[in-house]
Amino acid sequence: RKEVEQDPGPFNVPEGATVAFNCTYSNSASQSFFWYRQDCRKEPKLLMSVYSSGNEDGRFTAQLNRASQYISLLIRDSKLSDSATYLCVPPGDFGNEKLTFGTGTRLTIIP
Amino acid sequence: DGGITQSPKYLFRKEGQNVTLSCEQNLNHDAMYWYRQDPGQGLRLIYYSQIVNDFQKGDIAEGYSVSREKKESFPLTVTSAQKNPTAFYLCASSIGDRGRSPLHFGNGTRLTVT
Numbered sequence: 115r116k117e118v119e120q121d122p123g124p125f126n127v128p129e130g131a132t133v134a135f136n137c138t139y140s141n142s143a144s145q146s147f148f149w150y151r152q153d154c155r156k157e158p159k160l161l162m163s164v165y166s167s168g169n170e171d172g173r174f175t176a177q178l179n180r181a182s183q184y185i186s187l188l189i190r191d192s193k194l195s196d197s198a199t200y201l202c203v204p205p206g207d208f209g210n211e212k213l214t215f216g217t218g219t220r221l222t223i224i225p
Numbered sequence: 226d227g228g229i230t231q232s233p234k235y236l237f238r239k240e241g242q243n244v245t246l247s248c249e250q251n252l253n254h255d256a257m258y259w260y261r262q263d264p265g266q267g268l269r270l271i272y273y274s275q276i277v278n279d280f281q282k283g284d285i286a287e288g289y290s291v292s293r294e295k296k297e298s299f300p301l302t303v304t305s306a307q308k309n310p311t312a313f314y315l316c317a318s319s320i321g322d323r324g325r326s327p328l329h330f331g332n333g334t335r336l337t338v339t
Contacts, residue, residue, distance in 0.1 A: 217267030
């Protein structure tokens with residue numbers, strides 16, 4: 115299995131809908147993971163940090179499933195401004211700073 | 226304001242020339258990273274440094290070199306040995322607590338080699 119795998123999409127979702135996508139990983143030591151959002155031709159920006167099994171921030175919910183080694187991102191009541199590429203950084207090797215990104219999931223919210 | 230600065234934003238070079246991309250941070254972060262992104266692709270790790278005077282190869286280090294002589298600076302040299310250097314290069318930093326802290330990114334440098 116690759117170190118980090120994401121469904122590249124694209125996900126085309128109507129405005130107001132709920133959308134979820136996963137990120138699977140092969141390392142399982144650390145307790146923290148991150149979701150980033152990247153707009154076209156821009157740098158990634160941190161969306162959510164999670165230091166346990168999950169986190170909720172407004173319309174966004176991130177969860178970690180250690181047994182199955184995947185992390186998920188759920189977006190409720192999607193807005194046009196949610197259109198972006200979402201990148202995951204799963205738990206890395208404990209004691210190591212190496213952080214590997216997934217390839218990203220492209221999301222487009224349709225009016 | 227603290228942040229991470231990459232320069233230049235756009236860079237053009239002729240094939241066969243080495244080129245150095247600048248990355249400076251004033252966040253007092255120990256760890257720094259270089260990623261490469263090709264159109265429609267994810268970020269791939271080139272090199273990373275956990276502390277001054279130390280760095281490790283990432284997944285695609287061939288054709289690149291780095292130095293970490295100062296905590297604030299982590300320049301990346303794209304050598305003529307890199308076969309496909311045209312890409313979007315992103316520098317990032319973090320506190321450096323073994324992957325428990327998120328990355329802060331610079332605005333990136335778009336390198337075009339012809």
